[in-house]
Amino acid sequence: MHPIELIYVATGIILCAAVLAFAVSSYFEKKTKAFMVALIFTAAISAVWLAYYHIFSFSMIMLSIPPAFVITFAFLFFAPDGRISAIEIDNSGERVDERDVMFAREEYEPGDSRYDAYYSAKPEYKEIDDAIRELPRFLEPGGKYYDPIRSPYIDSIFHSVRYLTTRVDGEISPERKAIEPAEITETLKHAIMKMGADDVGIAPLRQEYVYSHVGRGPQKWGSEIFNNHKYAIMFALEMDYEHVESAPDLTITEESASKYLQGALISVEIARHIRNLGYSARAHIAGSNYQIMLPPVAYDAGLGEPGRLGYLISPRFGPRIRLGAVTTDLSLTTDKPKNFGVQDFCEKCLKCAVNCPSGAIPYKEKVSVRGVKKWQLNIEKCISYWRILGTDCGLCMKVCPYSHPPTLFHNIVRKGIGRSAFARGISIQADDLFYGRKARF
Ligand code: SF4
Ligand code: SF4
Structure with a gap:
């Protein structure tokens, strides 16, 4: 076998194995949608890889294109691009009460001395806080x-x-x-x-x-x-x-x-x-x-x-x-x-x-x-919802993509998104594709 053919076959096997491994890991995470989508991807990649080989096996140049694409993708995903924003902190020195x-x-109740003292000093919070107090505790x-x-x-x-x-x-x-x-x-x-x-x-x-x-x-x-x-x-x-x-x-x-x-x-x-x-x-x-x-x-x-x-x-x-x-x-x-x-x-x-x-x-x-x-x-909207x-x-x-468990697969993705803007862009799209944009509850 020509070395290019060998690389083509090896890349296809590695790619399919990686997506299949992700399907298996999603199954154990009980993520049905991710499991199904990953299985479909495995089948689609295998079919496309085989069909492409069948059509272009006469040309080593054509066979070198898909592996080159995969290698470039992996490089862009993991290579540090230095484009990481830090939090902008210019502390005023002001402390929070x-x-x-x-x-x-939430703990101040009408009739309690804290209630009177607080809302006479901070009347702007009274209306919203009273509305929250009306909700179940x-x-x-x-x-x-x-x-x-x-x-x-x-x-x-x-x-x-x-x-x-x-x-x-x-x-x-x-x-x-x-x-x-x-x-x-x-x-x-x-x-x-x-x-x-x-x-x-x-x-x-x-x-x-x-x-x-x-x-x-x-x-x-x-x-x-x-x-x-x-x-x-x-x-x-x-x-x-x-x-x-x-x-x-x-x-x-x-x-x-x-x-x-x-x-x-x-x-x-x-x-x-x-x-x-x-x-x-x-x-x-x-x-x-x-x-x-x-x-x-x-x-x-x-x-x-x-x-x-x-x-x-x-x-x-x-x-x-x-x-x-x-x-x-x-x-x-x-x-x-x-x-x-x-x-x-x-x-x-x-x-x-x-x-x-x-x-x-x-x-x-x-x-x-x-x-x-x-x-x-x-925070007022959030706490009101907690009470409801x-x-x-x-x-x-x-739903946060960072909440996935620290398995080998998710840790590999974390490595990429901590290094490259390309990986972050792809991972946001992929998270929606595999897990859905909206959670069902
Ligand atoms: S999702 Fe729930 S916990 Fe999170 S901010 Fe909204 S209301 Fe609060
Ligand atoms: S924007 Fe996305 S990554 Fe950031 S906290 Fe929200 S869900 Fe998590």
Whole structure:
């Protein structure tokens, strides 16, 4: 056989095997449409490859064209083109008041002193917040997916998280141990992963990401927050792929609650361990006891990039993560932010916006928020929808192309979209073709 013929045959076999492997992997992911489309592609490529060989086997020039096309395609898909946009950050230094956060505002009830104090200072939020209060409460009767057994069970998981909010801080051992930063950083990262986290990073803590005043949790409402810790230990917990696929029903909320509880346990234990070494440390957990804004600090720690849907997008798990944090003055070695193409991908993809039933995710350009260019979620619309459902929805997380499980095939695609604009353009089209533009629920 002529070497060109050999290359032609080998390329055809590799191509068909790759598409068939994708069909098999889609079958195990229970993605019926992707499975069927990939099978059709396998059959079509085999037929075209054989027919072309039959017609042009007399000409080595003609036989060299299809392999050259495939090789060029692979090169364009994986070759770094240096066209990756970073997030534009020009921090104003302004801090966010936790009392303004939607989850805090939801808790103010008429007759409660916080309600009167807050809405006389911020009357612009009163009408929309009162309208939200008219809707069924989260996990309580009235929500579309309310279940008399499962909803209270999930609420009890959140109850355990709330209990841990009283365990975030404590006594610092008077015997301060001399510790080498690189060594303790590795030890803490190892411990966090051992306790069940799926990624971990360290960031210098910037004061603009520390809330200015307490809005929720056991500390006095409205008191000023002082957290001068120099470092934030950030970690991510992967949310189970199949549970996220169940969105918007209760299963995704159970998964969120479980990961919040696991994150709370990890951060409380790590903070306690650091205090036992003689250094100040505080856990920041849901429910709420955050003194810091987790997504931007997690970005600084290299755990992901913020996407259009408002969540941090992890390089391996996409938005299917929950975050945890410990801040400390123990010296640590820091990580760097990672930019892997999310800003460019989200610019064109828009799949979360198309699928968001409440219209909370913007189609428009980014806006500048305290000096950071970002897609601004309409949180009031999102939370209203959560209350209508009685779950935390998660449809945007489910449809995001970055949410595919970290299998060999999806990881290969992730490599490409983190390097080349060509790969990002093709992958957006391919995601719609194999998985559909609109989710069914
Ligand atoms: S669905 Fe698309 S636009 Fe939305 S966050 Fe994911 S990648 Fe970005
Ligand atoms: S959770 Fe649901 S309502 Fe909220 S932004 Fe995502 S898709 Fe929209």
